[in-house]
Amino acid sequence: ETGVTQSPTHLIKTRGQQVTLRCSSQSGHNTVSWYQQALGQGPQFIFQYYREEENGRGNFPPRFSGLQFPNYSSELNVNALELDDSALYLCASSLKPGVYEQYFGPGTRLTVT
Amino acid sequence: SQQGEEDPQALSIQEGENATMNCSYKTSINNLQWYRQNSGRGLVHLILIRSNEREKHSGRLRVTLDTSKKSSSLLITASRAADTASYFCATLGFSNQGGKLIFGQGTELSVKP
Numbered sequence: 001e002t003g004v005t006q007s008p009t010h011l012i013k014t015r016g017q018q019v020t021l022r023c024s025s026q027s028g029h030n031t032v033s034w035y036q037q038a039l040g041q042g043p044q045f046i047f048q049y050y051r052e053e054e055n056g057r058g059n060f061p062p063r064f065s066g067l068q069f070p071n072y073s074s075e076l077n078v079n080a081l082e083l084d085d086s087a088l089y090l091c092a093s094s095l096k097p098g099v100y101e102q103y104f105g106p107g108t109r110l111t112v113t
Numbered sequence: 114s115q116q117g118e119e120d121p122q123a124l125s126i127q128e129g130e131n132a133t134m135n136c137s138y139k140t141s142i143n144n145l146q147w148y149r150q151n152s153g154r155g156l157v158h159l160i161l162i163r164s165n166e167r168e169k170h171s172g173r174l175r176v177t178l179d180t181s182k183k184s185s186s187l188l189i190t191a192s193r194a195a196d197t198a199s200y201f202c203a204t205l206g207f208s209n210q211g212g213k214l215i216f217g218q219g220t221e222l223s224v225k226p
Contacts, residue, residue: 002155033213042201042216043156056213088153101146102214104156 002026004093004105012111013081021076021108025093031055032074033102034066037088049074050097078110086112119202119217127225132189134220136202137182143205145178146214147187150199159187159200194226 003026013019025032031050035043045058049068063079072093078085088109092102120135138145144163148156162169162178162185169176175188189196199221203214 002157004155035214035216039153040218042203042218043214045213045215048213058213090155092156101158101161103158104148106155107153109153 002103002105004091004103006089006091006105006108008108009106010109010111012113015081015083015112017081018077018079019081019110021078021089021091021110022073023076023091023093023105024073025091026103029093029095029103030072031094031097031100032068032072033092033094034074034076035090035092036060036085037090037107038084039087043090046076048097055097081112083112086110119200119220121220122218123221123223125223125225126192128192128194130192130224132192132196132222132224134187134200134202134222135184136186136217137184138202138204138215138217139183140204140206142180143207145176145185146203146205147174147176147185148201148203148216150201150219152198156201189222192222192224194224197222197224 005024007022033048034046037043047057048055052068065077068074088107090107092104094100094102118137146161147159173190178185199219201219203216
């Protein structure tokens with residue numbers, strides 16, 4: 001157990017809808033990163049938040065957005081869902097950005113129909 | 114896009130045997146990390162090796178890094194059925210993109226009792 005929690009565990013949405021996924025970071029960690037993992041693939045970096053500011057973004061369209069709150073928990077929002085957004089969404093927290101170890105949550109499985 | 118290529122994609126061995134997985138990457142790195150994932154759940158951090166290190170051990174795990182060949186290997190000795198999982202390498206670069214980890218596509222290890 002890493003101390004990183006994610007909710008919900010599973011989610012089914014319809015194409016075109018919007019979704020919000022939540023992540024609580026490990027105590028003492030001020031950095032949260034989000035990853036998308038399609039079936040049979042490795043995780044792909046979406047973005048990272050450090051002290052409530054975006055601190056790096058991967059190759060994802062603007063309909064993927066995020067927030068980090070003063071308690072360092074975080075949300076991932078996806079608008080105008082597409083079938084290809086079906087994936088496991090993982091968040092990871094770390095002490096700081098950079099070379100520190102990242103601790104992953106159990107993930108949220110999103111299915112878009 | 115993924116930086117790492119892992120080899121083999123799948124590996125099936127008997128309990129007690131050793132398992133070796135290889136990872137190659139494309140750009141200069143700060144460190145390389147190995148993760149384990151059970152049945153599409155969250156990632157568990159196994160070991161981190163820095164770019165100035167050549168070998169690292171942790172329990173039954175041995176990781177090597179060859180920066181001249183841009184490759185790493187993970188050896189699991191005396192494997193157990195509980196080691197059955199997917200294994201991913203992930204690299205952290207020197208860019209100013211915080212803690213963006215770039216994952217390979219993974220090796221699926223099956224250890225038969």
